[in-house]
Amino acid sequence: MATGQTKQRIIQAAEHLFASHGFVRASLRQVTELAEVNLASVNYHFGSKENLIQEVFRRHLDGLNVEREKAFDELMAADPNPPLSDLLTAFIAPALRLSTDPVHGEYFVQIVTRGFVEYKDQFREFLSREYGDINRRFFAAIAHKLPHLPDQEVARRLDFTIGALTYSMGDFGLTKLADGTDREDYLRATIDSLVRFSEAGLTRTPT
Amino acid sequence: MATGQTKQRIIQAAEHLFASHGFVRASLRQVTELAEVNLASVNYHFGSKENLIQEVFRRHLDGLNVEREKAFDELMAADPNPPLSDLLTAFIAPALRLSTDPVHGEYFVQIVTRGFVEYKDQFREFLSREYGDINRRFFAAIAHKLPHLPDQEVARRLDFTIGALTYSMGDFGLTKLADGTDREDYLRATIDSLVRFSEAGLTRTPT
DNA sequence: GTCTATATCCTGATAGAC
DNA sequence: GTCTATCAGGATATAGAC
Numbered sequence: 001m002a003t004g005q006t007k008q009r010i011i012q013a014a015e016h017l018f019a020s021h022g023f024v025r026a027s028l029r030q031v032t033e034l035a036e037v038n039l040a041s042v043n044y045h046f047g048s049k050e051n052l053i054q055e056v057f058r059r060h061l062d063g064l065n066v067e068r069e070k071a072f073d074e075l076m077a078a079d080p081n082p083p084l085s086d087l088l089t090a091f092i093a094p095a096l097r098l099s100t101d102p103v104h105g106e107y108f109v110q111i112v113t114r115g116f117v118e119y120k121d122q123f124r125e126f127l128s129r130e131y132g133d134i135n136r137r138f139f140a141a142i143a144h145k146l147p148h149l150p151d152q153e154v155a156r157r158l159d160f161t162i163g164a165l166t167y168s169m170g171d172f173g174l175t176k177l178a179d180g181t182d183r184e185d186y187l188r189a190t191i192d193s194l195v196r197f198s199e200a201g202l203t204r205t206p207t
Numbered sequence: 208m209a210t211g212q213t214k215q216r217i218i219q220a221a222e223h224l225f226a227s228h229g230f231v232r233a234s235l236r237q238v239t240e241l242a243e244v245n246l247a248s249v250n251y252h253f254g255s256k257e258n259l260i261q262e263v264f265r266r267h268l269d270g271l272n273v274e275r276e277k278a279f280d281e282l283m284a285a286d287p288n289p290p291l292s293d294l295l296t297a298f299i300a301p302a303l304r305l306s307t308d309p310v311h312g313e314y315f316v317q318i319v320t321r322g323f324v325e326y327k328d329q330f331r332e333f334l335s336r337e338y339g340d341i342n343r344r345f346f347a348a349i350a351h352k353l354p355h356l357p358d359q360e361v362a363r364r365l366d367f368t369i370g371a372l373t374y375s376m377g378d379f380g381l382t383k384l385a386d387g388t389d390r391e392d393y394l395r396a397t398i399d400s401l402v403r404f405s406e407a408g409l410t411r412t413p414t
Numbered sequence: 415g416t417c418t419a420t421a422t423c424c425t426g427a428t429a430g431a432c
Numbered sequence: 433g434t435c436t437a438t439c440a441g442g443a444t445a446t447a448g449a450c
Contacts, residue, residue: 004415006415006416022231022324022325024229024231024232025231027442027443027444028443028445029442029444037416038415038416038417038418039417039418039444039445040416040417040418040445041415041416041417042444043444043445043446044415044416045415048444048445049443049444049445110324113323113324114324116320116377117229117317117320117321117324117325118229118324153400156400157400157404159371159374159375160371160374160375160400160401160404160405161371162374163370163371163372163373163374163375164366164367164368164370164371164374165370166370166374167366167367167369167370167371167373167374168366168367168370170323190363193360193363193364193367194367196408196411196413197364197367197408197409197411198367198408199411200407200408200410200411201403201404201405201407201408202404203407204403204404204406204407206403211433213433213434234424234425234426235425235426235427236424236425236426244434245433245434245435245436246426246427246435246436247427247428247434247435247436248433248434248435249426249427250426250427250428251433251434252433255426255427256425256426256427
């Protein structure tokens with residue numbers, strides 16, 4: 001194999017196979033075969049399978065994190081006290097957009113979901129450590145828009161929002177992209193619908 | 208090993224190990240060791256690992272399905288046109304209650320989540336085939352309470368509800384059961400909060 | 415940096431005695 | 433129904449030539 005491309009080829013193949021078969025099922029033999037590189041090169045470049053898995057996580061989550069920080073900062077720069085719906089859009093849109101990306105979207109969702117399931121607490125710690133900051137900033141800004149609610153209730157309702165978002169990203173649900181529908185139209189409609197749904201849920205007053 | 212208990216012991220051990228390590232990682236050797244039965248007995252009683260996995264799925268999902276049908280039927284018997292919040296409670300409560308069950312709750316959630324991730328479409332087909340009926344009845348009843356909404360939008364918002372429910376079941380979120388809080392109180396509060404959140408999201412009018 | 419060859423271990427499954 | 437022993441294959445990881 002030509003020099004210098006090996007590492008990239010491994011990551012690409014790993015991304016594909018981890019997403020479709022899972023971290024456990026996908027073997028280094030399959031990865032190196034698909035990448036058309038030598039089996040031993042994985043250990044040379046990454047040290048172990050575990051490290052390769054971390055690298056694949058990181059690549060995907062870094063991308064999302066950058067987008068979310070950008071969305072948050074741009075929003076706050078334009079208006080330090082933005083309406084709740086704008087905050088929710090900044091929170092929701094980057095994730096949903098990434099998950100429907102025609103190139104990496106499917107991989108992204110599968111890999112993150114598998115991370116949750118296969119590594120559980122370990123993965124949550126990783127997320128909190130590496131990407132927790134932007135989440136806390138969103139939380140504070142959203143809680144500020146709901147001054148009548150105790151923080152605990154804000155957290156609960158935000159969890160519902162994140163759950164709805166995650167489920168939508170996973171394309172697990174009843175709604176499917178019908179043939180002929182433009183992807184961008186569908187995405188905008190989903191973002192819009194989820195923002196309004198969450199806004200109603202977050203601001204609802206006790207009966 | 209004393210006769211007659213082997214099959215049950217295997218299922219119990221499998222449930223435990225599949226939940227904590229996943230279907231792929233948990234080996235039959237680990238299962239039989241924990242169950243204190245012979246390795247070969249798995250194949251004698253279940254034929255293959257794959258069949259054992261299906262059996263574990265079925266045990267958990269059958270339980271949920273029975274509870275949901277009971278909740279739906281009881282509600283409809285008392286009032287053929289119940290308020291939306293009651294429909295949502297009947298939809299949400301059995302799942303959330305099962306997922307926080309001190310004995311099987313943790314297993315239940317992990318196993319269902321792993322089913323989604325490790326078997327994806329195959330698992331969805333299984334769910335729809337075996338347990339789709341009660342879902343369709345809930346959907347029809349809920350759509351009936353939202354006559355001004357097209358079915359597609361009802362489906363979308365119900366997906367958000369299911370997402371929020373699933374995420375809550377998985378205990379993935381920010382909110383944690385604080386020490387000293389009564390489990391039943393916490394459960395009721397979560398059910399109540401999610402029902403109201405979803406109701407607000409489902410009934411929200413376009414701005 | 416890349417390769418071959420291999421060490422070491424674990425997997426699901428089964429044949430056949432009891 | 434339960435057991436031992438084993439098969440056949442696949443896994444990660446590495447030593448060492450190039």
